[in-house]
Amino acid sequence: MAGFAVANERLRVLEELEREIGASLQSAGSVILELSKDKAAERLLERQAAQFSAAVLKVEAELSAQIRYLTQVATGQPHEGSSYAARKGGQMALNRLEYARLRLAELVRACEQLLEP
Structure with missing residues (x-):
């Protein structure tokens, strides 16, 4: 049962990452939309750009953690081969x-x- 809990937690984290990626894309879209205007609101641009940067950093950190975990799991157990x-x-x-x-x-x-x- 503990294995299912770990797997469910990993899936939950990946779903959260997916939402974070969506939010970062939305922030990037807002920045592009604002830049396309004749008079861009600097405060809005700065806020959206900061949100985008924060989201990218969070996603990068969590993906790195996921990759480290998968590497540990993959190398810590014998490979059973493929059929x-x-x-x-x-x-x-x-x-x-x-x-x-x-x-x-x-x-x-x-x-x-x-x-x-």
Whole structure:
């Protein structure tokens, strides 16, 4: 159960990061919109730019923490391997088998045509 709690907490943090990224994009959009005006309000620009910078710093710090955590988890446990290669090999063998079956069916039809009077 403790593993689920850690995973849920990590997911919650990532969802919070997603919201923070959205807020930073909104701040950047506000800055761009304000800059497109003939007379930009300097105070608004400074406030929005500060919010954007703070959001970027927060996101960067939290993503770095997430990456450090994932690195520790990945290197702290033995790698169990992947079944992708085996599954792909099995699928390719099935495809070759089907192709051989079709070619044999064509060969049987060709032989039957040759033997017809």
